[in-house]
Structures are given as structure tokens and as C-alpha cells.
Amino acid sequence: MDMTNEFVLEAITREFPESVLLHSVPYGFLTLEVKKQDLKKIVHYLKDSSLAINFLTDICGIHYPEFPEKELGVIYHLHNMQTNFRIRLKVFMSREKNEVDTLTPLYAAANWMEREAYDFYGIKFKDHPDLRIILNDPEMGYHPMLKEYKLEDGTRTDKDDKMFGR
Known part of the structure; x- marks a missing residue:
């Protein structure tokens, strides 16, 4: 089979x-945006x-605060080791519906990576066996990778968020 x-x-x-x-092939890498309910x-x-x-x-x-209906996303990179074929899947959701099915029954490696996405972005993985904060302080009260806070001190005039891609 030709992959x-x-x-x-x-x-x-x-x-x-x-x-x-949606589908595209950036840098020769098949990338699909799929409905989150069909991901699993x-x-x-x-x-x-x-x-x-x-x-x-x-x-x-990933967090795109400028797109409320697709504000949060999860990106999956998958690989066929025999043919060296790679594919990227993306799902997006609003902050209010920030839950997607876990892939831990299919890939044991999903366990840690889903916990990390939960920890940093607040994305919930439905039916995950142990979804809890692992890298940040559990009492922190926020998800640090969300683009909700200015990156620089507001009193500084020599820098602004445009310098950081915002």
C-alpha cells in the first residue's frame, strides 16, 4: 500500500x-480539522x-482567544512507524464546551499528554482515568498557557504584546 x-x-x-x-498539507504534512465528537x-x-x-x-x-467558537484546540500528531507516514488532527471548541474524548483507551501515551493539556489550557478529556494537575501548583487557580494576561508590565513603554505575537 502506498501511504x-x-x-x-x-x-x-x-x-x-x-x-x-478542513484539510491542508503544510510542509507535506497531512493536517485535518475534524469534528470533535468524531475524533475518537x-x-x-x-x-x-x-x-x-x-x-x-x-x-x-492551543488557545485562540480571538475566535470564541474555536477558542481552544487540541492537536494530535500520529505516525505509522512502518511507512513513516505522519498525520496531524485538530479539534476546536469554545471555552464553555471545552471537553473532548480521551484517547487513553487507544494509546497509553495519551494519559500524560492529556493531563498536560488539562493543566496548561483547562481542556477536559472525557473519561480520562486520572485527569488532574501534574506540573503546576494545584492551588494556582488558573491555566498558565491561556492568553489572558499581558506579557509585560503595563507601565513599560519600550515593549508591548505585539513583540510577542499578539
Whole structure:
């Protein structure tokens, strides 16, 4: 089987015709934005089908405060070790509905990475076996990677948030 971006995209859209919202291939890396309610089914298919995308490389959170309906996101990097094929899946949600299914039943490695995304972004992973803060102080009371606070002292005139990509 020839694992190309086109082949994998066609296989996913054939199996889940309503699930893929956007697709692109930045730097040759197939990237799909999918409906969050379909994420677990899609990942299960990628893992257990002939595509054999059997390695979870990374899970990370992201925050886009300028897009209220898609303010929080989770990005998944998956890899077929035999063919060296990689795929990136993205799901987005509002702050009010910041929950997505856990992937721990499919990949044990998801456990720590989901806890980290919860810790830093407040993203909840439904049915996670031990979703709790692991890196920050549990009494901190906020999620430090959310872009809610100015990065510099407001009294400084030599710097502003534009210097930090905001």
C-alpha cells in the first residue's frame, strides 16, 4: 500500500464523509480539522485499519482567544512507524464546551499528554482515568498557557504584546 497524503485523506473522507471540516498539507504534512465528537472514531479507524497509524507522537493544546467558537484546540500528531507516514488532527471548541474524548483507551501515551493539556489550557478529556494537575501548583487557580494576561508590565513603554505575537 502506498501511504500518500491523498490516499489517507481519501480513506478518511470515504469512511467519515461528514467529519473532516478542513484539510491542508503544510510542509507535506497531512493536517485535518475534524469534528470533535468524531475524533475518537477517526483515531480508532486510523489505528486499527490497514492504515496502521499506530503511534501517538504528541498531543498539545492551543488557545485562540480571538475566535470564541474555536477558542481552544487540541492537536494530535500520529505516525505509522512502518511507512513513516505522519498525520496531524485538530479539534476546536469554545471555552464553555471545552471537553473532548480521551484517547487513553487507544494509546497509553495519551494519559500524560492529556493531563498536560488539562493543566496548561483547562481542556477536559472525557473519561480520562486520572485527569488532574501534574506540573503546576494545584492551588494556582488558573491555566498558565491561556492568553489572558499581558506579557509585560503595563507601565513599560519600550515593549508591548505585539513583540510577542499578539
